[in-house]
Amino acid sequence: MADFLRWGILGAANFAAEHMGPAIHAARGNRLVALATSTPAKAAPFEAFCPGLDVFLDYDAMLEWDAIDAVYIPLPNHLHVDWTKKALEAGKHVLTEKPIAMVASEIDELIALRDKTGLVAAEAFMIxxxxxxxxxxxxxxxxxxxxxxxxxxxxxxxxxxxxxxxxxxxxxxxxxxxxxxxxxxxxxxxxxxxxxxxxxxxxxxxxxxxxxxxxxxxxxxxxxxxxxxxxxxxxxxxxxxxxxxxxxxxxxxxxxxxxxxxxxxxxxxxxxxxxxxxxxxxxxNQYALQVENFARTVREGVAYPCPLEFSKGTQAMIDMVFANAVEIG
Known part of the structure; x- marks a missing residue:
């Protein structure tokens, strides 16, 4: 691993362009090196603050690239679990936007894969x-x-x-x-x-x-x-x-x-x-602090402030809200 944690972003979401991309770029001990997007024009805002960014037009191709250590995933909610799994299976540490899953039971699968691979996987709950x-x-x-x-x-x-x-x-x-x-x-x-x-x-x-x-x-x-x-x-x-x-x-x-x-x-x-x-x-900048804490966990093994077990508790609360909800006009 290089002296800094090398990141790729999976999906050119506006939030990634405005907040998390610049945070990764600015965070101490971290470097943004790659972006995967199916729409080439969406790479422009990222290249504006990160010249020399490697841009992939295929998500899997970026995950297979040896020159990245970690992946940030800001894809639509329903894609989070599948792409988190793919990133872990490709040997990458992964930080996925919230909610990391649609129901709490899906997070059990991510915990199991995290533990099996020995990689860091977490939800991007920045606060x-x-x-x-x-x-x-x-x-x-x-x-x-x-x-x-x-x-x-x-x-x-x-x-x-x-x-x-x-x-x-x-x-x-x-x-x-x-x-x-x-x-x-x-x-x-x-x-x-x-x-x-x-x-x-x-x-x-x-x-x-x-x-x-x-x-x-x-x-x-x-x-x-x-x-x-x-x-x-x-x-x-x-x-x-x-x-x-x-x-x-x-x-x-x-x-x-x-x-x-x-x-x-x-x-x-x-x-x-x-x-x-x-x-x-x-x-x-809480986004930059999030990235720095993630890198510290990867490099030093210190406890991450928001492990998947904590995220599962939040998702269980969301599940409870939906289960107990009454729809009104």
Whole structure:
């Protein structure tokens, strides 16, 4: 292996061009060297920030290339499991966009193949790499806001005019829950070390995909049981926020998911006297940190912050939401 981890991107998604490609290119100890795309014109944005990029017009051909060590997969959701398997079978470490699977049981297959090959395979759940979330978990555990009784989460944006978007298409595993419910559910699991005990959900659908969902229920972690609510929507003005409500104070994460893009990463801690302490991280690139942590796991064997076992827990929660959902008009 070279002195740096050599990456190939499987699929020229807009998100890869705007965020993950530049992050791989900028991450210490990593280098973007290849892109596979069935549409040559889509390589241009990648070549703009990464001159000399090797471009493959066949996905399998890139996986067979010996000059890459790891693959990032931003393909449509329904293709994630199959191409993750192919990447592992080709001897590549693999980082796959969320959701890495469509149902939790599929992740068992990926865990088994990861363990068989000895390679690193993970879901690209970037927020756990951002220091604001490690800090939230630390504050909760410290007892500063007391016993957490309720956590409220929300994530919304509006893509109704982008009808060709894979998130608006049922055949590609679209819908708001699989796209952003991952964040509203998993951020609480990460910060609280908690799992759902019971959940109820109401969902609105258009063209076979959920465009709005409200989830309420209870979760339980080391600090005990607490109530939980989450709203996701692909048809509302952009908003994202997570609030942890304890008996001695609150924690508000005002840019919890797209920190640095939606807004500056800020954590506000409010006590019973109304005093607010704000902690901030103005120049953190969570995507680059994700890549650096992945490379560290590959090279040094350190524990990865978001292993497949954690991702399986999130997918199980998503499965529970769908199983308990009532469709409304």
């Amino acid at each position: 756990v790499h951002h220091p604001q979330w490690s800090r939230v978990r630390e504050i909760v555990a410290s007892g500063e806001i007391g016993a957490v009784a309720h956590v409220d989460t929300v994530f919304s944006y509006d893509n109704r005019d982008d009808t060709a978007n894979i998130r608006n298409r049922p055949e590609t595993g679209g819908g708001g829950i699989r796209d952003i419910g991952v964040y509203t559910y998993s951020s609480v699991r990460f910060a609280m070390g908690a799992e759902p005990v019971n959940l109820a959900a109401r969902i609105k659908r258009e063209n076979g995909v959920d465009t709005w969902a409200q989830v309420v229920g209870e979760m339980e972690g080391p600090g005990g049981r607490f109530t939980y609510s989450a709203m996701t929507s692909m048809r509302l003005a952009p908003r994202q926020e997570v609030v942890f409500h304890g008996d001695k104070g609150t924690i508000t994460v005002s840019a919890p998911f797209n920190a640095g893009v939606f807004a500056e990463a800020l954590v506000h801690v409010r006590d019973l006297a109304g005093t607010v302490r704000t902690e901030r991280w103005p120049r953190v």
